[in-house]
Every structure is written in C-alpha cells, then in structure tokens.
Amino acid sequence: MSLQLVANVIVLAAIYALVSVGYVLIYRVSRVLNLAHGELMMIGAYFLVATSSLFSGNPIVAIALAALCGLAMGIVVYAVLMRWMTGEAVLAAVLITIALGILLRGLAVLVWTTQQFYPGATLGWHNPSVRIVPGVQISAASIAIVIVTAAVYLGLFVFLQFTRWGIRMRAAGQNPLLAEQRGIRLHGVYALAWGLSTFTASLAGMILALDSGVESTMATIGLKAFPAALVGGLDSLIGALIGALIVAAAEIAAIQYVNPLLSDVVPFLVLLVVLAIRPWGLFGSREQLDRV
Amino acid sequence: MTAASANTPLLAIEALEVAYHRTAVALHGISLKVMPQTIVAVLGNNGAGKTTTLRAISGFIGIDDARVTGGRIAFAGERIENQSPHANTARGIVLVPERDKVFPNLTVAENLIVATSHRANAAERRQLEALVFAFFPALTALRQRLAGLLSGGERQMLALGSAIICKPELLLVDELSLGLAPVAVEDLTRRLAGIRKELGIGILLVEQNAAVALAIADYGYVLENGRVVLEGAAADLRGRREIQQSYLGQASGEERRSYRALRRQETERPNG
Amino acid sequence: MVAPSPYARDLKLFGTRRARLRLAAAVVALGVLPFVASPFLLDLANQVLLACIGALALMLLTGFAGLISLGTAGLLAAGAYTVGALFREFGAPFWVTLPCAALLGALLGLIFGLPSMRLRGLYLAISTLGLHFVMVYLGGEYEARQSLSTGVMIDPPSIGSFSLTSGRAWYAVLLGFAALALLISVNLKRTRTGRAWRALRERDVVAGALGIDVQRFKLLAFVVSATMTAIAGALFAYFRNFVSIDAFSLYLTVQYVAMIIIGGMGSIPGALLGAAFVILFPYAIEALASYLPERFSNTVFALDYAAFGLVMILFLLLEPAGLVGLWRRLRNAVTARRAKTAS
Numbered sequence: 020m021s022l023q024l025v026a027n028v029i030v031l032a033a034i035y036a037l038v039s040v041g042y043v044l045i046y047r048v049s050r051v052l053n054l055a056h057g058e059l060m061m062i063g064a065y066f067l068v069a070t071s072s073l074f075s076g077n078p079i080v081a082i083a084l085a086a087l088c089g090l091a092m093g094i095v096v097y098a099v100l101m102r103w104m105t106g107e108a109v110l111a112a113v114l115i116t117i118a119l120g121i122l123l124r125g126l127a128v129l130v131w132t133t134q135q136f137y138p139g140a141t142l143g144w145h146n147p148s149v150r151i152v153p154g155v156q157i158s159a160a161s162i163a164i165v166i167v168t169a170a171v172y173l174g175l176f177v178f179l180q181f182t183r184w185g186i187r188m189r190a191a192g193q194n195p196l197l198a199e200q201r202g203i204r205l206h207g208v209y210a211l212a213w214g215l216s217t218f219t220a221s222l223a224g225m226i227l228a229l230d231s232g233v234e235s236t237m238a239t240i241g242l243k244a245f246p247a248a249l250v251g252g253l254d255s256l257i258g259a260l261i262g263a264l265i266v267a268a269a270e271i272a273a274i275q276y277v278n279p280l281l282s283d284v285v286p287f288l289v290l291l292v293v294l295a296i297r298p299w300g301l302f303g304s305r306e307q308l309d310r311v
Numbered sequence: 312m313t314a315a316s317a318n319t320p321l322l323a324i325e326a327l328e329v330a331y332h333r334t335a336v337a338l339h340g341i342s343l344k345v346m347p348q349t350i351v352a353v354l355g356n357n358g359a360g361k362t363t364t365l366r367a368i369s370g371f372i373g374i375d376d377a378r379v380t381g382g383r384i385a386f387a388g389e390r391i392e393n394q395s396p397h398a399n400t401a402r403g404i405v406l407v408p409e410r411d412k413v414f415p416n417l418t419v420a421e422n423l424i425v426a427t428s429h430r431a432n433a434a435e436r437r438q439l440e441a442l443v444f445a446f447f448p449a450l451t452a453l454r455q456r457l458a459g460l461l462s463g464g465e466r467q468m469l470a471l472g473s474a475i476i477c478k479p480e481l482l483l484v485d486e487l488s489l490g491l492a493p494v495a496v497e498d499l500t501r502r503l504a505g506i507r508k509e510l511g512i513g514i515l516l517v518e519q520n521a522a523v524a525l526a527i528a529d530y531g532y533v534l535e536n537g538r539v540v541l542e543g544a545a546a547d548l549r550g551r552r553e554i555q556q557s558y559l560g561q562a563s564g565e566e567r568r569s570y571r572a573l574r575r576q577e578t579e580r581p582n583g
Numbered sequence: 584m585v586a587p588s589p590y591a592r593d594l595k596l597f598g599t600r601r602a603r604l605r606l607a608a609a610v611v612a613l614g615v616l617p618f619v620a621s622p623f624l625l626d627l628a629n630q631v632l633l634a635c636i637g638a639l640a641l642m643l644l645t646g647f648a649g650l651i652s653l654g655t656a657g658l659l660a661a662g663a664y665t666v667g668a669l670f671r672e673f674g675a676p677f678w679v680t681l682p683c684a685a686l687l688g689a690l691l692g693l694i695f696g697l698p699s700m701r702l703r704g705l706y707l708a709i710s711t712l713g714l715h716f717v718m719v720y721l722g723g724e725y726e727a728r729q730s731l732s733t734g735v736m737i738d739p740p741s742i743g744s745f746s747l748t749s750g751r752a753w754y755a756v757l758l759g760f761a762a763l764a765l766l767i768s769v770n771l772k773r774t775r776t777g778r779a780w781r782a783l784r785e786r787d788v789v790a791g792a793l794g795i796d797v798q799r800f801k802l803l804a805f806v807v808s809a810t811m812t813a814i815a816g817a818l819f820a821y822f823r824n825f826v827s828i829d830a831f832s833l834y835l836t837v838q839y840v841a842m843i844i845i846g847g848m849g850s851i852p853g854a855l856l857g858a859a860f861v862i863l864f865p866y867a868i869e870a871l872a873s874y875l876p877e878r879f880s881n882t883v884f885a886l887d888y889a890a891f892g893l894v895m896i897l898f899l900l901l902e903p904a905g906l907v908g909l910w911r912r913l914r915n916a917v918t919a920r921r922a923k924t925a926s
Binding site (some may be wrong): 186187190198201 | 369397406411412414415416421422426427429473477
C-alpha cells in the first residue's frame with residue numbers, strides 16, 4: 020500500500036472520527052441515537068457560510084462564531100425538542116431525530132437554496148495542496164481536520180476524565196436514576212452532551228466546507244460516519260477512533276482495489292459484519308444490547 | 312438543622328396507598344412518622360412494602376408504573392406525594408437504594424465528586440467531604456479504586472458517603488445489611504448512628520434484619536403485606552415475643568409464621 | 584338458528600349491524616369514485632391505494648410484531664427492479680414478473696429477518712438500515728452496468744390487446760390488490776399468527792417461555808411483510824412505467840414509517856389513514872405554497888421536506904397514537920359534551 024493511500028486513510032478516518040464522536044457523546048450519556056447528526060453537521064457548515072460573508076476579512080472571528088453557533092444549536096435542539104423525550108422510549112426519540120433531520124434539510128434549502136457555497140473562497144483561503152512527504156499530497160484542509168480531530172479527542176478525554184461536569188456525564192450515562200438521586204440535573208447533562216455533539220459536528224462541517232464547499236447533500240457523510248461509531252461501540256470514545264480507522268481503511272481499499280462505486284456502501288458492509296459478529300462493537304459495553 | 316421544630320415530625324405519612332399499574336395494590340394505607348434527629352426502622356420481609364414506601368417518599372415511584380393513590384406524605388410540613396424525584400432531592404430527602412447504589416465504572420473519588428447538593432455552598436461541601444472520610448476512613452485508601460471492584464461493605468460505605476455529600480435532611484436507607492458479613496454490618500450501623508448524631512438528621516432504615524435495625528433505631532414499624540402490623544419504641548419491639556419469633560429467628564423448631572398468626576395465637580392464649 | 588358462541592361472534596368481521604352499514608357505505612364510496620373524480624384526483628387515489636399496500640406491510644412488521652425495520656425502500660426497489668430487469672432482459676410479462684418479485688421479496692424477507700434472531704429494537708433497526716444501503720448499491724450497480732443513467736423504462740402490463748394504462752383500470756387493479764392486502768392483514772391479526780406476533784411485540788422472552796416459537800414467527804413476519812412490499816414495488820414500477828434507483832431513498836422509507844406513526848401504530852385503519860395522509864400531504868403543501876412569497880414557492884420540495892419533518896415531530900410529541908388516537912380523543916370529547924348537555 021503506497022504512502023498516499025495511507026495518508027488518504029488517515030484523512031478519511033479523521034473525518035469519520037470527528038463526525039462519529041457526536042454520535043458517541045449523545046448515545047453514551049442518554050442512550051439516544053441522533054440520526055439528525057449529519058444534518059446538524061451540514062447546518063454547522065452553513066453557519067460558516069453565513070459568518071464568512073459577514074466577516075470575510077476576519078477568518079478567525081468567522082470560524083469561532085460559527086463554532087459557537089454550533090454549540091448553541093445543540094443546546095437549543097435539546098431544550099426545545101429532545102428534552103420532552105427524556106424518559107420516553109428510546110425508539111421514539113430516535114424517530115424524532117429522523118424527523119428533525121428531514122426538517123433541517125428542508126430548512127437548509129429554504130434558507131440557502133441548493134447552490135454550492137465556498138466559504139473558504141469568501142475568507143480568502145485557497146486550500147493549497149501540500150506535499151508532506153515525497154509521494155504524498157493532501158489538501159491543507161485535510162491536515163487541519165487531522166489536527167482538529169486529535170485536539171477534539173484529547174479535549175474530550177480530559178473533559179470526561181477530570182472535570183466535574185465530565186464525570187457527571189459519565190455517571191448519568193451509567194445510571195441516570197442514581198445520578199438523579201445524587202443531585203445531578205439530568206436535563207443539564209443531556210443539554211451539554213447535545214451541545215458538545217453539535218459543536219464537534221459543526222467543526223467537521225466547517226472544515227469540509229473549507230475543503231470542498233457546502234451543499235445540501237453534505238449530510239450524507241453523517242450517515243456514512245455512523246458505522247464507525249457502531250464498530251467501535253456506540254458508547255466508547257476510543258472505539259469511535261478505532262472504528263473510524265477500520266471503516267476508512269476498508270473503504271479506501273475497496274475503492275482502490277475493487278470498485279469505486281462501493282464507496283458509499285462499504286461502511287455499511289462493515290456495519291453488517293460487526294452486527295453479525297459482535298453487535299456491541301469493539302469497545303462498547305455489552306449490556307447496551309439488552310437494555311434496548 | 313431542619314425547618315421543623317422538635318415536635319413536628321420530619322416525615323409524616325398518613326394512610327398511604329400505593330398501587331402498581333393502577334391495579335396491584337402494594338400499600339394499603341400505612342402511617343408512620345420520623346421525628347427530627349431520630350432513627351426509625353421499618354421492618355418486614357420481602358414484598359411487605361418497605362421498598363415501595365421508600366420509593367413513594369423519595370419520589371422515585373414512577374418506576375414500574377407505580378403511583379400514590381391515597382393518603383399523604385408530608386416532609387417538614389409540606390406535602391410531597393407524587394412529586395418529581397428532583398424536587399424531593401432538592402428538599403434534602405436522600406435515598407441510598409438497595410441495588411445499584413454506586414457508579415461502578417467511576418472511582419471512589421469520582422463517585423464522591425459527582426454527588427451534588429444545591430443547598431450546600433462550597434465551604435459546607437468541603438466540610439461534608441471531610442466528614443465522609445472521618446466516618447469512613449477506609450475510603451481514603453480506596454480513592455482511586457473503581458467502585459465496581461469494592462467489597463460489599465466498602466460499597467455500602469461509599470454509598471452512604473455519597474449520600475451524605477448531598478446534604479440530607481432525611482436519609483432513606485434500603486437494606487443496609489443485605490449481603491454483608493455481620494461484622495461489617497455492625498460496624499456500619501455504629502457509624503450510621505454516629506452520622507445521625509453528627510449531622511442531626513433523621514434516618515429511615517428499611518431492613519429485613521430486625522436485630523440490626525432495632526440495635527440503633529429509636530422507633531420501629533413492622534410492615535406485612537402492605538400494612539403496618541406493629542409499631543413501638545425500639546426497646547419495646549426488641550422484647551416482644553412475636554418479633555423474636557418472626558423476625559429474629561428465635562422460634563424453636565416451629566415453622567416461621569407470619570406476625571399476624573402469632574398475634575392471634577397470643578391473644579387467644581390469655582396468659583401469653 | 585343456533586346463536587354463535589361468544590368467541591365466534593368476536594371473530595366475525597362484520598358482526599354488528601353498524602359495522603355492516605359502514606362496510607356498505609365504504610364499498611359504495613369506493614365504487615363510485617372512479618366515475619366522479621377528475622383524472623388528477625383519480626391518480627391521487629391510485630397513489631394512495633398503492634401506498635396502502637406498503638403501509639400495511641410495514642404495519643404488520645412493526646406495528647403488530649414490534650420488529651423495527653428501515654428496509655421498506657430497499658424492498659420496494661427489489662420488487663421494482665425485478666420487473667425492470669426481467670422486462671428489459673427478457674421482455675417478461677406481468678404474470679411472470681409479479682410472482683418473481685414476490686419470490687424475491689420473500690427471500691429478502693428471510694435475509695432482512697436474520698438479524699432479528701439476535702438483535703432487538705435499535706440494533707435491529709440499524710441492521711435494516713445497513714441492508715437498505717446494500718440494496719441501493721445493488722440497484723445503482725445494475726444501472727451502471729447497463730449504462731442506464733436515467734433508469735429503466737417499462738411497458739404497461741397487457742393481456743392480449745388490452746393494456747393497463749387508464750386511470751380507471753389502474754384504480755380497479757390497485758383497489759383489488761389493496762383490498763387483498765387489507766384482508767390478509769386483518770386475518771393475520773385475528774388469528775393465531777397475529778396473537779403470536781402481539782406476544783412478540785410485548786415481551787419476546789416471555790413469549791418464548793410460553794411456547795411460542797419466537798424465531799419462526801419473527802422470520803414469518805419479515806417474510807410476509809417483505810413479500811407484500813416487493814409486490815407493491817413491482818406494481819409501482821408498472822404504474823409509473825419507469826424504475827430508477829433515485830426514487831428509493833431513505834426518505835421513502837421514512838415516509839412509510841411516518842405513515843404508520845401518523846396513522847397510529849399497530850392499527851389497520853391507522854395504516855390506511857397514514858398512507859392517505861402522507862401521499863396527499865405534498866399536494867396540500869404545494870397548494871399552500873402558491874400563497875407564499877415567490878422565493879418559497881420555487882423550492883416546493885424543500886418546503887415539503889421541512890413541513891413533513893415538522894408534522895412528524897408534532898405527531899411524535901403530541902399524539903403518539905396518531906390520527907386514530909386523535910379521532911378517538913375527538914369522539915370522546917364529543918360524547919362527553921353530549922353527556923354533559925343531556926344531564
């Protein structure tokens with residue numbers, strides 16, 4: 020396998036990893052599978068489109084503002100919609116996220132039309148192709164996504180392990196009833212999980228937008244990244260990372276050696292294989308299966 | 312420490328009825344009181360309604376579709392039946408459940424960090440934390456141990472400790488002794504009595520093991536099939552023959568009988 | 584005449600006089616429709632009838648047996664492509680393609696049902712989602728191989744010189760198929776199979792302990808549902824004279840899921856109501872859109888999407904029992920008011 024292929028795998032894995040972290044956060048804390056995640060990522064990208072046209076001379080402000088909006092978006096979605104499903108059957112909550120995704124797709128086109136946007140261009144950034152090592156060319160945005168993904172994972176790890184709110188989130192995920200009995204406000208924890216999830220999704224969306232533009236079909240990447248989360252185990256952060264690597268490697272290998280058309284289906288083939296052999300994923304906790 | 316004066320009960324339950332799924336009646340009208348700064352024991356076998364009572368008080372009654380269908384529960388004078396568990400925890404009613412009493416994948420230290428009381432400021436919280444380690448010095452060495460790997464006794468200590476950090480006014484303990492060696496149980500009950508004294512709180516202790524509970528309680532109630540069949544000062548209860556036979560396992564060779572059967576037998580025999 | 588036993592009386596479909604009157608009214612309405620409706624309305628009715636078949640199929644699987652499946656679009660595609668491929672390669676007539684579609688549906692039902700042996704709820708839904716993408720890939724692969732960038736054209740089904748093209752003729756055919764699907768659903772519900780499925784839905788562990796062969800009934804539910812869906816897909820191909828993989832997106836599946844939710848989960852009239860609602864909804868939105876500023880009326884499909892998502896959310900939040908639930912509430916409110924004014 021050439022070095023270029025390896026680089027491609029790493030970049031694709033970073034994309035999948037950054038997107039699937041959002042699935043894991045919400046699932047781990049509240050057992051809800053957020054199938055609107057792809058659409059939320061897309062809206063995050065559109066946020067950048069909006070802020071970049073407002074602050075075209077100041078890319079840092081544009082990006083920071085868009086990321087902040089991404090964070091707020093998750094909290095709003097929880098506060099307005101998802102919190103009514105807390106305590107209800109998980110399947111109903113998942114169905115609502117599907118409906119939310121559809122609503123968001125429609126709204127996105129209504130607000131921004133089907134036109135393709137290039138916020139990178141608006142901000143004056145041309146996304147050069149960089150030669151890291153002889154024989155390996157990747158875009159600057161690809162480098163950015165690898166760095167951002169690493170930073171996000173590190174940040175989340177520190178947050179969950181060492182901060183009070185992070186430990187609360189882990190506790191609520193393990194035993195929401197006991198968490199309530201110990202004074203933890205579940206609504207607050209869930210809202211935070213949603214906020215962090217959409218924040219990371221928006222980051223992913225923005226970088227992808229800077230790399231190749233935004234268009235309403237971007238949301239499908241969200242669904243393709245989902246198998247990565249499942250393969251690793253829906254409630255494991257490290258699992259999402261490993262899962263992303265596996266799915267990305269399988270996909271690139273399939274495109275390269277078998278048939279380029281397979282690109283969209285390979286993640287789901289991996290998903291089906293994992294479901295057949297080890298449904299709770301590589302690092303997931305087994306009880307999840309029976310609890311559903 | 313509490314809003315109630317020395318003569319108002321901390322917790323007053325009157326004629327409480329609880330039903331599961333709107334059909335299966337679990338509590339047929341029980342009445343009990345917890346006076347401030349006392350320990351009250353609620354005894355009885357499995358299915359007597361003890362856990363249901365605790366659930367009704369703590370507000371975690373929605374599990375298994377149960378509801379308070381009659382009577383009232385008053386905490387420091389306020390009615391609290393069918394309110395959200397969150398409201399009750401905010402009032403200072405803290406429950407140590409029978410199972411799943413700690414977070415197994417969190418360390419001891421994390422279990423304690425996670426406990427929150429919205430009524431305690433930072434200084435009070437630090438005090439409470441210090442108190443926990445004073446009551447349960449064994450926990451100090453176990454700080455970094457995963458709670459799931461603790462022994463039964465250690466886990467119970469952690470559970471009580473994290474409950475204390477929630478700054479309880481009324482502590483509800485479900486089956487303190489279950490699965491523990493007698494030595495550990497004795498140790499725990501002594502510490503529990505110490506906690507009551509130090510914090511000046513009320514404690515409602517639900518127990519199958521009457522000896523354990525009556526050793527530290529001030530007052531006791533015996534539940535059977537969702538009804539209170541006996542109550543009295545702990546000292547009196549300890550002496551009652553029925554208790555000895557039914558719940559302290561001191562009946563000689565006879566089959567264990569329900570309290571009711573024994574009472575009937577007693578009243579039919581004039582000279583006891 | 585001996586009075587039927589109470590159980591037999593319960594089992595009778597139209598035991599009461601009122602039920603028989605209702606049936607008569609429905610038959611009359613349905614019979615008159617093709618003669619009084621405009622071609623546009625007739626086409627709408629045909630679409631609704633077609634959707635009813637798929638909705639009933641999904642309702643059997645998810646509403647009755649409690650097995651979550653997101654595979655509807657994939658199965659519709661399977662049926663449609665069977666017709667398309669067989670017609671294109673061999674010029675096969677409908678009395679060959681339809682049974683083949685049904686057979687393929689049954690086979691796929693077995694495959695889609697296999698995960699249910701081990702998985703439940705969310706994970707089962709995820710497995711069907713994976714299978715959906717596999718089906719979409721296969722359809723796309725076929726189109727690519729055959730260099731069909733715009734899909735497969737199909738001649739209308741014909742017997743001798745008669746060709747099934749007119750709206751009225753289609754109405755009769757689709758009404759027949761829908762009625763058949765309805766009959767099958769109703770009968771399955773009230774027989775042993777239906778009861779076994781309901782036991783599955785509630786607690787399949789308990790059902791197993793009661794001696795119900797859980798595996799067999801789960802697979803049966805998938806097979807029956809998939810066969811019906813594949814036939815619906817085949818009919819869809821003939822109805823539109825056209826098959827293209829683009830039509831079979833996840834959104835199509837969600838529409839069918841919405842049908843049984845909006846209609847009312849687990850209820851046969853719910854499936855029918857839901858089918859009608861979801862099919863007619865875009866047309867209502869389009870009509871509304873003409874009142875909106877120019878900008879919105881240009882992207883009606885987006886408006887449709889957004890409105891559909893919103894309606895689905897509202898139903899899930901506010902009326903989880905769907906239209907049937909709403910109807911019941913309305914009826915209870917009216918009866919209560921009537922009782923109040925009477926007293």
